[in-house]
Amino acid sequence: MSDLLDPRNDFVFKRIFGSEENKDVLLAFLNRTFTESNEPPLTEIVLLNPYTEKDTPLDKQSIFDIWAKTIEGKLINIEMQLFNKYDIEKRTLYYWSKRYSSQLQEGQTYKELKKCVTINILNYSFIKNNRYHNVFHLREDHTGLELCDDIEVHFMELTKLDDQHIPLDGGLINWLLFLKGADKSNWEVLKMNEPTLKKAMDTLEFLSQDREARRLYEERQKYLHDEASMIEWATEKGMAEGEHKKAIEIAKNLLEMGLDVDAIAKASGLSKEEVSALASNNIAKQ
Structure with a gap:
């Protein structure tokens, strides 16, 4: 895939899966995802933050997650992570809780709250097992009894996929192999298994040949690499401190480097309010 853009880049990922013209691609991917967690297929999806030309790779206000909603009101958040930003389990729950609680307007009852699903696609290993797709719910330890179906968290780890093992039938693994960068010689098999993948592949090829899209991709790729390097350096520097002290030190180091509040909150595990206060x-000391 040397001539193709990397679909794991969140800017490219959103262009493929998070644009209005490619909603059928997103729907097919989600249905394969939910099949593995024994949920009924979706018939329609609404994009809450579709890709627009205003989404520029270096704009701190641009969000390259994909936010969607089903016709029943279930909320879905999909995030592609090229690099390990650490504490992903805590950040996932933190942002899940914000999406969940933000549904209620003044005067509404808790009954109005709809299920929220978070899908994290990781370019690194996180869960300590060999499964490339892990799904978490809220259940009782001994009986497995579900307390509430409103929380569902998926972790898809691309590093656990065997690049040489091309499946013989349809399923989520075909989509993940495409995202990981399966050799183009295997695309025909992947398309046969998952016909909608053809549109995803066509979109990737179009973007790869578009000069402006490639320029924006390279800007985003550099930003992601720089951010990952700064986070890694700051994390190592704060490693000797206690947990909260470590988080504060990481946040301070990143503030000195000029990262925005959202990125620092994600990297350190602190809330945005704590980072803003730091x-x-x-500023007051200067």
């Missing part, structure tokens, strides 16, 4: 203190 930033205000830094």
